[in-house]
Amino acid sequence: MIKKMFLAVLAAGVFATSCSDDDDTTATSRLNLSLDGLENLGDNFVYEGWIIVDGDPVSTGVFTVNDNGELSETSFPILKETLDAATNFVLTIEPAVDPDPAPADTKLLIGSFSGESASVSSAGIVADFATSSGTYILATPTDSDDTNESSGVWFLDNSSGSPVAGLELPALSAGWQYEGWVVFDGVPVTTGTFLDPAMADDNAATSPFKGSVNNGPGYPGEDYVMGSAAGITFPTDLKGRTIVISVEPNPDNSPAPFTLKPLAHVVPEDAANHTAISMGTGPVTVLTGTVTR
Numbered sequence: 001m002i003k004k005m006f007l008a009v010l011a012a013g014v015f016a017t018s019c020s021d022d023d024d025t026t027a028t029s030r031l032n033l034s035l036d037g038l039e040n041l042g043d044n045f046v047y048e049g050w051i052i053v054d055g056d057p058v059s060t061g062v063f064t065v066n067d068n069g070e071l072s073e074t075s076f077p078i079l080k081e082t083l084d085a086a087t088n089f090v091l092t093i094e095p096a097v098d099p100d101p102a103p104a105d106t107k108l109l110i111g112s113f114s115g116e117s118a119s120v121s122s123a124g125i126v127a128d129f130a131t132s133s134g135t136y137i138l139a140t141p142t143d144s145d146d147t148n149e150s151s152g153v154w155f156l157d158n159s160s161g162s163p164v165a166g167l168e169l170p171a172l173s174a175g176w177q178y179e180g181w182v183v184f185d186g187v188p189v190t191t192g193t194f195l196d197p198a199m200a201d202d203n204a205a206t207s208p209f210k211g212s213v214n215n216g217p218g219y220p221g222e223d224y225v226m227g228s229a230a231g232i233t234f235p236t237d238l239k240g241r242t243i244v245i246s247v248e249p250n251p252d253n254s255p256a257p258f259t260l261k262p263l264a265h266v267v268p269e270d271a272a273n274h275t276a277i278s279m280g281t282g283p284v285t286v287l288t289g290t291v292t293r
């Protein structure tokens with residue numbers, strides 16, 4: 001009789017424990033990140049992960065990345081019930097001191113959960129650069145000096161006899177902008193930021209490097225005919241220099257190019273002025289990773 005009562009009590013205890021585990025809404029699980037190609041954002045910005053649950057974003061925590069691309073945190077405790085219900089993962093760039101609890105516009109990676117993992121990519125949220133292409137010319141249309149034409153770069157195509165936009169680039173999602181660069185002895189100097197490749201860039205009228213005759217054609221580009229940068233006095237010769245188009249967070253975290261660089265090209269040493277030159281694929285066109293739960 002005593003034995004039967006003991007077994008009954010034991011069974012009841014097991015049943016109670018089982019029910020308690022099933023109903024425990026405080027149990028936690030872990031979200032693990034394996035992300036490639038992220039860069040150091042400096043002191044003023046951080047990365048923040050988000051899971052989408054019932055259509056709403058839930059923060060999974062913030063982290064930084066050092067100069068070697070190593071994440072300060074790769075595993076984050078999340079309520080199991082919440083994590084199990086997540087349909088997507090999103091990575092954003094946020095101010096280090098952030099008064100806004102909602103995700104910023106600068107969404108860098110996104111992916112949908114399939115079972116316990118999600119493959120995330122920048123192509124699905126920033127833009128897909130698979131079909132991007134670029135053309136530029138060497139010219140200095142902002143001054144009246146025709147002896148320094150190789151000191152300016154303009155992203156246009158004049159091969160048909162009339163200039164048209166030289167950059168075939170997808171529209172970017174909110175929170176991002178394009179920026180052109182010329183790399184002088186390892187130091188990038190901006191040509192200006194822009195959203196529309198068929199319009200002048202944002203510094204067309206205010207560039208400290210351009211000439212004083214006009215603002216140049218209505219396309220992104222730059223004349224390096226005045227002042228100096230990267231230890232080089234302008235005008236100079238862009239032949240042998242690297243031309244780059246990058247994708248930048250807006251607001252920007254750094255005066256240097258961001259890691260996404262869909263187009264790049266080294267100007268040939270024998271490049272002719274005022275002649276269309278084709279760009280090639282840049283060093284980083286997409287960022288990817290895996291998120292597991």
